[in-house]
Amino acid sequence: MIEESNKLLYRDELILYLIHCFQGERTISGIYHLLKGKKSAQSIQDSYLFHVEPFFHTCEDLDRMEFDSLIMECQHAGWICPKNDNSHHYILTQMGNEALAGQKTNLFPDGLRLTDYINDESQYWLKLQLMVQSLSALVHHQQAYLPLTHVPSVTESVRRCLLSTTLSRHDLANRFYEELVRLLSNCPSKEADLLVSQLTGFKKNGLTIRQIAVLTDRDNYECRLLFKSGLRRVMKQIAEKPDQFPYNSKLLHTQRSGLSRSAAETLQRIRDGLSLGEVARSRRLTESTVEDHLVEIVLKDPNFEVNHYLTDELELQIIQTATAAKTRQLKAIKSQLKAQASYFQIRLALARNAVRKGETFGGTSR
Amino acid sequence: MELRDETQKLKRAHVILKEKFGYEQFRAGQWQVIQDVLNGHDVFAMMPTGSGKSICYEVPGYLMEGLVLIISPLLSLMEDQVHQLRKIGEKQARALNGLMHPQERKRVLQKINTLRFLFISPEMLRQPQILAVLQRTKVSLFVVDEAHCVSQWGHDFRPDYLYLAQIKAKLGYPPCLAVTATADERVRVDIARALDLRDVRQLLMSVDRSNIALIVKKVMDNSEKVDQLIQLLSKVRLPGIVYCAARDWTERLAEQIRLHTGLRTAYYHGGMDAVDRRKIQNQFLDGELDVLCCTNAFGMGINKPDIRLVVHFQFPGTMNAYLQEIGRASRDGKQGLAVLYYTEQDERYPSGFIDMNFPDDTMLHQVLVELDQGLLQTEPKDNFLETLQGRGASETAARFLYEQVRAVPREKRFLSILDECRRIIRERRIIQMNDLKVMKDYINSNTCRRAFYQSFYKEKQQHKPKLCCDQCGLQFDAFSGEESPEDRPHSEQILEWRARLTLLLKGSDHEK
Ligand SMILES: [Zn+2]
Numbered sequence: 001m002i003e004e005s006n007k008l009l010y011r012d013e014l015i016l017y018l019i020h021c022f023q024g025e026r027t028i029s030g031i032y033h034l035l036k037g038k039k040s041a042q043s044i045q046d047s048y049l050f051h052v053e054p055f056f057h058t059c060e061d062l063d064r065m066e067f068d069s070l071i072m073e074c075q076h077a078g079w080i081c082p083k084n085d086n087s088h089h090y091i092l093t094q095m096g097n098e099a100l101a102g103q104k105t106n107l108f109p110d111g112l113r114l115t116d117y118i119n120d121e122s123q124y125w126l127k128l129q130l131m132v133q134s135l136s137a138l139v140h141h142q143q144a145y146l147p148l149t150h151v152p153s154v155t156e157s158v159r160r161c162l163l164s165t166t167l168s169r170h171d172l173a174n175r176f177y178e179e180l181v182r183l184l185s186n187c188p189s190k191e192a193d194l195l196v197s198q199l200t201g202f203k204k205n206g207l208t209i210r211q212i213a214v215l216t217d218r219d220n221y222e223c224r225l226l227f228k229s230g231l232r233r234v235m236k237q238i239a240e241k242p243d244q245f246p247y248n249s250k251l252l253h254t255q256r257s258g259l260s261r262s263a264a265e266t267l268q269r270i271r272d273g274l275s276l277g278e279v280a281r282s283r284r285l286t287e288s289t290v291e292d293h294l295v296e297i298v299l300k301d302p303n304f305e306v307n308h309y310l311t312d313e314l315e316l317q318i319i320q321t322a323t324a325a326k327t328r329q330l331k332a333i334k335s336q337l338k339a340q341a342s343y344f345q346i347r348l349a350l351a352r353n354a355v356r357k358g359e360t361f362g363g364t365s366r
Numbered sequence: 367m368e369l370r371d372e373t374q375k376l377k378r379a380h381v382i383l384k385e386k387f388g389y390e391q392f393r394a395g396q397w398q399v400i401q402d403v404l405n406g407h408d409v410f411a412m413m414p415t416g417s418g419k420s421i422c423y424e425v426p427g428y429l430m431e432g433l434v435l436i437i438s439p440l441l442s443l444m445e446d447q448v449h450q451l452r453k454i455g456e457k458q459a460r461a462l463n464g465l466m467h468p469q470e471r472k473r474v475l476q477k478i479n480t481l482r483f484l485f486i487s488p489e490m491l492r493q494p495q496i497l498a499v500l501q502r503t504k505v506s507l508f509v510v511d512e513a514h515c516v517s518q519w520g521h522d523f524r525p526d527y528l529y530l531a532q533i534k535a536k537l538g539y540p541p542c543l544a545v546t547a548t549a550d551e552r553v554r555v556d557i558a559r560a561l562d563l564r565d566v567r568q569l570l571m572s573v574d575r576s577n578i579a580l581i582v583k584k585v586m587d588n589s590e591k592v593d594q595l596i597q598l599l600s601k602v603r604l605p606g607i608v609y610c611a612a613r614d615w616t617e618r619l620a621e622q623i624r625l626h627t628g629l630r631t632a633y634y635h636g637g638m639d640a641v642d643r644r645k646i647q648n649q650f651l652d653g654e655l656d657v658l659c660c661t662n663a664f665g666m667g668i669n670k671p672d673i674r675l676v677v678h679f680q681f682p683g684t685m686n687a688y689l690q691e692i693g694r695a696s697r698d699g700k701q702g703l704a705v706l707y708y709t710e711q712d713e714r715y716p717s718g719f720i721d722m723n724f725p726d727d728t729m730l731h732q733v734l735v736e737l738d739q740g741l742l743q744t745e746p747k748d749n750f751l752e753t754l755q756g757r758g759a760s761e762t763a764a765r766f767l768y769e770q771v772r773a774v775p776r777e778k779r780f781l782s783i784l785d786e787c788r789r790i791i792r793e794r795r796i797i798q799m800n801d802l803k804v805m806k807d808y809i810n811s812n813t814c815r816r817a818f819y820q821s822f823y824k825e826k827q828q829h830k831p832k833l834c835c836d837q838c839g840l841q842f843d844a845f846s847g848e849e850s851p852e853d854r855p856h857s858e859q860i861l862e863w864r865a866r867l868t869l870l871l872k873g874s875d876h877e878k
Pocket of ligand 1: 813814815816817834835836837838
């Protein structure tokens with residue numbers, strides 16, 4: 001029987017769900033890096049491997065202190081425990097499993113799944129905020145204002161957008177307004193409210209996520225996820241129909257593949273016929289970095305051909321070994337296959353398998 | 367003839383003050399500095415925080431032919447100064463710093479001959495191509511802001527400041543104005559020498575801000591502190607700043623205050639996202655917050671004249687820092703209040719900070735060895751700093767090490783500076799421990815607080831204000847707010863997206 005006290009808060013459900021997905025195969029730091037969106041090959045690959053990529057980069061402003069205290073909270077409540085003594089790998093306890101299963105509705109907003117343009121998420125959001133602040137100052141004839149950001153790429157891009165038009169400031173503001181209204185009308189109003197409440201302009205200072213959380217009596221994590229869901233919906237519309245949103249599309253550099261810039265460069269050279277070693281030498285990268293790129297490419301493009309690096313038979317063997325051992329930890333798999341497979345081949349196989357299984361996000365895996 | 371020109375200039379200074387800046391009169395000290403500057407002297411001015419030192423070079427900027435070059439160590443200070451000038455309609459004020467986009471930098475340099483004010487970081491000034499452009503420009507006044515950064519005795523020593531005299535020479539010795547808030551005798555000598563000041567006129571204003579009343583409250587423990595603070599905040603005039611020694615305290619306090627007083631409260635610290643910090647700062651500047659709980663990361667370059675209260679929830683490590691922080695109160699000259707709460711447990715904060723200012727001996731040794739072995743590189747600077755911070759060094763400690771190792775010549779081994787580093791650390795620690803002792807003495811003193819720090823800065827106490835300090839019988843009642851918290855304007859937050867977007871992007875005259 002589930003007691004009333006087992007009713008989970010939003011943040012508890014989020015952590016329990018992620019711990020459930022990782023099944024003790026990554027440390028608690030892995031979950032932190034996932035939420036924070038750490039741009040390392042490991043974090044990006046893990047997010048696909050464990051089917052939690054919608055959560056990648058959802059809590060950019062999370063600090064370690066806040067995160068650690070949440071983990072403590074969940075441990076005190078008896079929902080999670082270390083996999084074995086002194087381990088940073090956590091798993092759900094029986095109570096945790098029951099509590100998670102007892103959540104009737106799926107709380108996580110759908111927009112999070114739209115991860116195609118995730119690499120440009122922070123930049124676009126900064127540009128949008130600065131654009132609105134600048135336009136607001138212009139239409140209200142404000143002499144001077146303190147810009148929200150000084151990130152050079154952001155200020156340059158907004159400046160170019162403002163200068164590249166022959167429209168008057170009022171007309172430009174109107175077009176922008178009209179585009180944003182269309183974009184946001186296609187989002188749930190909860191998400192649109194969260195996004196716009198953060199915007200700054202004339203006599204209206206934007207609120208921080210934490211301030212909105214207090215004002216709306218929700219928790220920080222819920223607000224963060226709702227906001228990111230809304231932002232991703234907006235970006236997707238712009239990327240898919242740039243001619244319908246000409247001004248916003250100037251602020252968004254879309255790389256449909258969602259590949260990091262470096263991985264995209266590697267992909268180009270492989271298509272030009274270079275071997276991995278040659279790519280590494282020509283780009284002055286280590287071979288393992290290029291291997292990271294390849295795994296990233298496989299995760300994001302299921303049709304990418306890997307025969308050069310991994311035969312079908314070996315791939316099958318790796319997956320069977322992993323399934324039998326019930327693990328996705330490289331070391332464990334490698335120790336069984338010994339010299340038959342390299343770490344790189346194991347990672348490729350796991351990546352392809354993760355992509356094939358498709359998304360299990362949103363409660364269906366429970 | 368020349369004399370008449372001079373009087374003409376001085377008359378015009380008053381006109382500029384009124385027309386451009388909207389003030390009727392110069393404040394104490396400003397007039398003397400401006401006279402000396404306009405007469406072409408090198409000037410050293412020590413003016414307390416909040417006494418309006420920027421007027422001292424801004425007004426001459428309108429009366430002298432050419433560019434006023436202001437060297438400033440902090441981006442936030444630079445940005446604020448440019449912002450203040452923009453607000454009064456001055457378009458010919460720009461800044462140059464390392465964080466700018468190269469394109470933006472190029473644009474600034476292209477219009478340099480039309481500029482009236484250029485704020486620049488000392489690192490930028492050392493770049494040959496920038497210096498070359500400046501050499502082709504007439505620099506009318508060479509202003510060194512935060513001049514104490516040139517002194518190795520100070521806490522804020524900046525090695526790049528040591529090149530300023532050289533640069534001044536390359537620019538043909540324009541008149542130099544060096545300004546700082548506080549500098550003891552030792553630091554003043556350093557400044558005059560390092561900046562090569564000649565025929566120098568000095569203005570030494572008192573460190574005292576007589577319109578700020580001072581109270582020190584000793585309490586049993588932190589929970590009593592919180593109770594007293596909450597009572598204080600619901601009684602006295604606001605807005606106010608509450609300085610805390612640690613980030614988690616700012617968050618905890620802000621929540622407590624909000625829950626118990628209903629005041630509009632936020633927190634601010636260096637661990638926050640940059641945009642969030644900017645939002646909170648702007649909310650505070652625009653009067654949308656009553657109380658801001660923050661670490662000492664907040665305050666530099668903040669220009670808000672009507673802050674009525676500065677509380678120290680934990681005390682800072684030096685008298686200098688304390689005066690600078692309370693100096694943010696009541697810059698408009700009206701009555702302000704500074705309250706410092708003290709419990710014995712607070713002792714651990716500042717001495718802990720002093721330890722953190724330096725790398726510990728094991729790390730020092732290890733880093734030097736690794737540099738010799740080529741396992742670590744000093745450049746790029748950011749990587750070096752990041753690596754050390756990754757190993758647990760504070761930012762100050764990492765910067766300290768960087769300064770030491772980058773001076774080592776190529777042919778010498780890094781390990782050869784080990785003993786020298788140890789000596790410097792020892793010396794600086796002693797200075798900092800002494801500074802801390804002065805701060806503690808201030809808290810424990812049972813004489814007039816104002817007299818205490820004036821004597822520390824070797825000043826005679828001129829006159830004691832009516833509202834002086836707790837030792838002189840000051841009561842909180844004198845600061846009661848004229849309005850109750852319920853009367854305060856509660857700017858309503860608009861969270862509905864359509865309404866908010868309309869307010870933001872539809873100008874008042876959009877029907878036209
Ligand atoms: Zn007194």
